[in-house]
Amino acid sequence: MRTGHKMKNAALAALLLGIVAAGASQAFAQSAxxxxxxxxxxxxxxxxxxxxxxxxxxxxxxxxxxxxxxxxxxxxxxxxxxxxxxxxxxxxxxxxxxxxxxxxxxxxxxxxxxxxxxxxxxxxxxxxxxxxxxxxxxxxxxxxxxxxxxxxTALPFPFNVRLSMAGWNLLYAHKQPYVEDTTKSAEINRGAYIAGALGHCSSCHTPRGLLMGEDGSAFLSGGFVGPWYAPNITSDPVSGIGGWSEDELVQYFRTGHADGKNQAAGGMAEAIQNSLQYLPESDLRSLAKYLKTVPAIRDQADDQPAHAFGTAHSDEANIRGVYGPNEHNSLRNGEELYSGYCASCHQPDGAGSENQAYPSLFHNTATGAGEPANLVAAILNGVERTTGEHEVLMPSFGPGSYVTPLSDKQIADISNYVLKRFGNPKAQVTMEDVAVARGGGSVPLLAKMQPYILPAMAAAALVVVLAGCILAFVLRRRSKASVAIG
CATH class of the missing domain: 1.10.760 (Cytochrome Bc1 Complex; Chain D, domain 2)
Incomplete structure (x- = not known):
């Protein structure tokens, strides 16, 4: 009986230990x-x-x-x-x-x-x-x-030689893990980290040189990304974002729109839609504070901020009734084209919709900038972004438009009318500008050189071979001559 009692006690103890062990294991798994x-x-x-x-x-x-x-x-x-x-x-x-x-x-x-x-x-x-x-x-x-x-990816020669990137890296890829600047606040350091390490703002907003590397002397001063222009976001109050308040910058990062300033399109709309809108308020404020500290760079052609240009103006009274209601080809100049294709959303006077989903065309950096590329790109490619529950959509008027594709001349005419009436009257758009944007943007010199690189390398190799043959011939002749003299 004692033996049986001991066995029962042992079994009970083992069971209890098992339960405790299982509980401990579960607790450990939970904590892990x-x-x-x-x-x-x-x-x-x-x-x-x-x-x-x-x-x-x-x-x-x-x-x-x-x-x-x-x-x-x-x-x-x-x-x-x-x-x-x-x-x-x-x-x-x-x-x-x-x-x-x-x-x-x-x-x-x-x-x-x-x-x-x-x-x-x-x-x-x-x-x-x-x-x-x-x-x-x-x-x-x-x-x-x-x-x-x-x-x-299948780039043309010599860009398909990936090993060549090792040389490019030596020239342009030499950053190290971020180390906080102890002379700056925690917010500024966080903003610098978001803008540099994570947001890679300079990849778009810094101009690039011959070999497509960033120009460090023009950090965040603006650069082309295909047909779009990533604007100057240094602290300069005229060419950059120095005239934006911190709240306006945060609003822009969160929604892609800041009243009286700008609206996001192209790659920036993607960045806001996929990334910035989901960051915590503290990060967006840190980013805004940091950008306000970036050394100012001013374009000497700028005499006032892009968002300061323009007033409401309507030419509807001048064009109504000029043509019959069924007359073909009745949109023949910029003001008529604007009335036919743009005024229903942006309003005849350019003030935009009440909620600014269709933004005002005056006090707008896209129309007030000295470089009107974003105005042209928006007409060609449209604007699409979703933030929160709000979707913004402007149809494209380029190839494949589900509205009406416009010609290069029509887009140039609309652009110049908008610039004259609502934006920077000094800026001009030509048909050639539209054609370049339609083709994806200006082609850098390195890309223009591509068809000639292989022939140039072949010619250089041929020159080296010929030079070697000539040198070998000369050395052989000298050797024979020295033997004959000897």
Whole structure:
């Protein structure tokens, strides 16, 4: 009986120990999963701040981070890759070191170099903590997609030689993980980190040189991105955002619109739609505070801020009744074209809709800027962005328009009318300007040189071979002559 009693006690003790152990194990798992969940969430916010979604997801139809989005560059279209944790089509086999090397140095796991359409030269400033959180998110918080993008990058020679990026990196990719400036406030440091390491603002807002590297002496002073112009966002009160209040900047980051200032379109609309609108208020304020400290750079052609131009004006009284109601080709100049295609949304006097979903055309940087590229690009490509529950849509009047495609002359005429009546009257748009924008923007010298690079290399090689043959011939003759003399 005693033995049986002891066995029962032992069994009961084992059961209790098992229950305690199971409880402890569950408690440990819970405590381990909570930090993991927090780390994944932090990584998700880092990915949001870095705007990874914009380039690695095909808009509307693609799965998150599955790649295949075509990034049009002056050197050719670069297709983004699958960065889901798929082990067959994505980055599932990347270690954290591999991941960090790709994100911060632009070198894939297989050793091949990435093109700087992936802004690794800016991501190089990301901290180790953020890289760790980002890696954790992509490996544990993103659904794997086991399908590779249908299209791969195939740039023309010599741009398809990825090893050449090693030389480019030596010239332009030399940043290190961000170190706080102890002379600046925590907010300014945070803003600098968001603008530099995560938001890579300079990738668009800094002009580029011959080899497509950023011009450090003109930091954030504005630059072309295809047909769009990323404006000066230094602290200059005339050419930059010095005349914007902090609240106006925050409103713009959150909604893509700031009354009496500007509205986001093109790549900036994508950045706000996919990234900035989801950042916490503190981050947006830090970004605004930082931009207000960026050294001012002024375009000497600017004599007043772009948002200060223009007043309400209507020419409807002058054109009503000039043509019969059924007369063909009755929109023959800028004011008539504006009345027919623009006034229904932007109002005959250019004041825009009451809620400014269709913005005022005066006190608007798109019409008041000395460079009218964004006005032309907006007409050609339209404007589309969604922030919160609000969708803004301006139809395009370029190829494939579901409204009415307009010719280069018609777009130039509308643009010049808008500039004269509502914007900067010194700015002018030509048919050639529209044609360039329609073709994707001006072509940089490096791209213009591309057809001649291979022939030039062949010619140079031929010159080297001929020079070698001549040198060998001369040396042989000298050798024979010395032998004969001897």
């Amino acid at each position: 999963s909570e930090p993991q969940a927090a780390l994944i969430e932090k990584g998700r916010m880092v990915a949001t701040g870095a705007d990874c979604m914009a380039c690695h997801t095909v808009p509307k139809t693609g799965k998150p981070f599955a790649g295949g989005y075509g990034i049009v560059s002056p050197l050719g279209t670069i297709f983004s890759t699958n960065i889901t944790p798929s082990k067959t089509a994505g980055i599932g086999n990347y270690s954290e070191a591999d991941f960090s090397r790709a994100v911060r140095l632009g070198i894939r796991k297989d050793g091949a170099h990435l093109y700087p359409a992936m802004p690794y030269s800016a991501y190089a400033e990301m901290t180790d903590d953020d890289i760790h959180a980002l890696y954790t998110y992509f490996m544990n918080g993103v659904e794997p997609v086991d399908t590779a993008p249908k299209q791969e």
